Amino acid sequence: MNVRHYTPRQQIALFHFVIILQKLKGHEEVNPETPYTSDTVGNPGAAPPRLPFSRVTQEDLAFFRTLLPGRTITDPDLLKSSNVDWLKTVEGNSEVLLRPKTTEEVSQILRYCNERNLAVCPQGGNTGLVGGSVPVFDEIILSTSLMKQVITFDNISGILTCQAGCVLENLSNYLEERDFIMPLDLGAKGSCHIGGNVSTNAGGLRLLRYGSLRGTVLGLEVVLADGRILNCLATLRKDNTGYDLKQLFIGSEGTLGVITAVSILCPRKPKAVNVAFLGCSSFQQLLETFQCCRGMLGEILSAFEFLDASCMSLLEKHLKLTNPITESPFYIVIETAGSNATHDEEKLHKFLEEVMTSSLVTDGTVATEATKIKALWSLRERVTEALTHEGYTYKYDISLPVEKIYDLVQDMRGHLGDMAKNVVGYGHVGDGNLHLNITSPSKDPALLAAIEPYVYEWTSKWKGSISAEHGLGLKKRNYIYYSKPSEAVALMGSIKAMLDPKGILNPYKTLPDNIH
Numbered sequence: 001m002n003v004r005h006y007t008p009r010q011q012i013a014l015f016h017f018v019i020i021l022q023k024l025k026g027h028e029e030v031n032p033e034t035p036y037t038s039d040t041v042g043n044p045g046a047a048p049p050r051l052p053f054s055r056v057t058q059e060d061l062a063f064f065r066t067l068l069p070g071r072t073i074t075d076p077d078l079l080k081s082s083n084v085d086w087l088k089t090v091e092g093n094s095e096v097l098l099r100p101k102t103t104e105e106v107s108q109i110l111r112y113c114n115e116r117n118l119a120v121c122p123q124g125g126n127t128g129l130v131g132g133s134v135p136v137f138d139e140i141i142l143s144t145s146l147m148k149q150v151i152t153f154d155n156i157s158g159i160l161t162c163q164a165g166c167v168l169e170n171l172s173n174y175l176e177e178r179d180f181i182m183p184l185d186l187g188a189k190g191s192c193h194i195g196g197n198v199s200t201n202a203g204g205l206r207l208l209r210y211g212s213l214r215g216t217v218l219g220l221e222v223v224l225a226d227g228r229i230l231n232c233l234a235t236l237r238k239d240n241t242g243y244d245l246k247q248l249f250i251g252s253e254g255t256l257g258v259i260t261a262v263s264i265l266c267p268r269k270p271k272a273v274n275v276a277f278l279g280c281s282s283f284q285q286l287l288e289t290f291q292c293c294r295g296m297l298g299e300i301l302s303a304f305e306f307l308d309a310s311c312m313s314l315l316e317k318h319l320k321l322t323n324p325i326t327e328s329p330f331y332i333v334i335e336t337a338g339s340n341a342t343h344d345e346e347k348l349h350k351f352l353e354e355v356m357t358s359s360l361v362t363d364g365t366v367a368t369e370a371t372k373i374k375a376l377w378s379l380r381e382r383v384t385e386a387l388t389h390e391g392y393t394y395k396y397d398i399s400l401p402v403e404k405i406y407d408l409v410q411d412m413r414g415h416l417g418d419m420a421k422n423v424v425g426y427g428h429v430g431d432g433n434l435h436l437n438i439t440s441p442s443k444d445p446a447l448l449a450a451i452e453p454y455v456y457e458w459t460s461k462w463k464g465s466i467s468a469e470h471g472l473g474l475k476k477r478n479y480i481y482y483s484k485p486s487e488a489v490a491l492m493g494s495i496k497a498m499l500d501p502k503g504i505l506n507p508y509k510t511l512p513d514n515i516h
C-alpha cells in the first residue's frame with residue numbers, strides 16, 4: 001500500500017513504463033474511432049457548447065510543475081488513456097493531467113484553478129459507464145492515482161480510513177489479511193478507486209447484504225472548488241451533530257467537491273462462503289426462487305444476481321467461458337456468507353432441495369472452494385466485458401419494482417425488433433436493479449432514437465430510477481427529470497451554485513443543461 005519515494009525523473013520513467021505495459025496488454029488501447037466529445041456537441045447525450053472557462057497557459061503549467069514536479073503530465077500519448085472512458089465512447093481533449101499525492105496539493109490545485117477559472121475533471125480509476133470521469137473539452141484532469149495510502153485501520157470497530165485513490169481490490173486484500181472485507185465489491189475492483197466509488201455511490205454485488213455507501217461511509221475529507229478542505233473524516237457509527245454534509249458528496253460525481261479521503265465501516269470476513277449457480281425457465285420462477293431464498297437463507301444471504309440466456313451466449317462466444325449447467329433462459333448467482341460452514345451448508349442444501357423439488361430451478365451447481373467460486377462469479381461479473389466485443393452498446397441502469405424488471409427487457413425486444421443485434425438483461429435482483437444493454441454493430445442514431453426516450457418513459461411510468469447505480473455523468477444528465485421533480489433539480493442547481501459558484505468542478509456532468 002505504501003508508495004515508495006521516487007525522484008521526479010524516476011516517476012516520469014515509471015509512468016511511461018506503465019503506459020507501455022498497459023498498451024502491450026491491450027487493456028488501455030485507445031479505439032481510434034472514439035469521437036471527440038467536442039465534435040458531437042448537439043447530439044443526444046452529448047455535450048453542450050464549451051463554457052467560457054480559461055484556457056491553460058504556459059504560466060499555469062509553470063505553476064503546476066512547481067507544485068507537482070514530475071507529476072504534471074502534458075505528453076499527449078500519456079494523456080490519451082485519461083482522456084477516453086473505459087467503454088471508449090467519449091473522449092476529451094485535455095492537455096494536462098495532474099497527479100497530486102496529498103490533500104494539501106489538491107487544495108492548492110483547486111484554489112489556483114478557481115482563481116484562474118480553469119475547469120477540472122476529477123478522475124479515479126476511470127471505470128465509469130456514463131462518461132462522468134473524462135473531460136468533455138480541455139478540462140484539467142485531476143487524478144487520484146497517487147493518493148493510495150491507508151491512513152488507519154481499527155480492528156476493533158472495523159473502520160478503515162484511506163486516501164481516495166486506493167484501488168478497491170487492494171483495499172479488499174489489505175482487509176482480508178486482517179480478517180475483514182470491504183462492504184463493496186464490483187466487477188471493476190481491479191481498477192476503480194474508492195474515491196470514485198464514493199463519488200458515484202457505486203452499488204455493486206454486496207449491496208443486498210451490507211447496504212449502500214450512504215450507510216457504510218462514516219466520514220469524508222473533501223476539497224471544495226475554492227480549495228477549502230472540509231475535514232468530515234469522522235470514524236463514528238453515530239453522529240447527529242447537524243446536517244450530514246458528507247451525503248452531498250456521495251453520488252454527486254465530483255461536481256461539488258473532490259473527495260480526498262474516506263472512512264468506511266468494514267464487515268468481518270465471513271468464515272464460510274458458498275456460491276450457487278442455478279438455472280430457471282422463467283423470470284417468474286426466478287422471482288419465486290428469490291422469495292424462497294430470502295425466507296430460507298435469511299441472514300447468510302449475501303448476493304442474489306441474475307443474467308439471461310443472451311448474456312450467457314456472449315460470455316461463451318467472446319470470453320470462452322463455460323456454462324457449468326444445462327442451458328436455461330435465466331441464470332442466478334446466489335452467494336451465502338456466514339460464520340459457520342456446517343450451518344450455512346445445511347441451510348443452502350435445504351433451500352436447493354426445496355427449489356429443485358418444486359421445479360423452480362431446473363439445474364444448478366454449488367461451489368465452496370475459492371477458485372470455483374471465482375469462476376462462477378465471473379459468469380456474472382464479466383457480462384459487461386463480453387458485451388464490449390459486440391460493437392456499440394447502449395447501456396441502461398434501471399431501478400424498478402423487482403417484479404417488473406424483466407418486463408422491460410421483453411418489451412424492448414418487441415419494440416426494437418430487428419433493429420438491435422442483442423437486447424440483454426442482467427443485474428442485481430436483490431436490489432431491483434436491471435442492467436438493460438442493447439448492442440448494434442456500430443453507433444446507430446436510428447436505433448438510439450427508438451430506445452430513447454421510450455426506455456425512460458417506461459421507467460418513469462413505473463416510478464423507477466433512470467440511473468440506479470452508475471450515476472448521470474455526461475450521458476444521462478438531461479434525462480434526470482424522468483426520475484426527479486423539477487423542484488428537486490432546481491435545489492440541486494442551487495447547491496452546486498453555492499459550493500462551486502464558477503462551475504469549475506466536472507462541468508457538463510450530472511446536472512441537466514437546462515434547469516427549470
Ligand SMILES: O=C(O)CC[C@@H](O)C(=O)O
Pocket residue numbers: 129187204380381384395396397427435436437
Ligand atoms: O455494464 C453494465 O451495464 C453493468 C455494470 C455493473 O454495474 C454490473 O453490475 O455488472
Ligand SMILES: [Zn+2]
Pocket residue numbers: 203204427428435469
Ligand atoms: Zn451493476
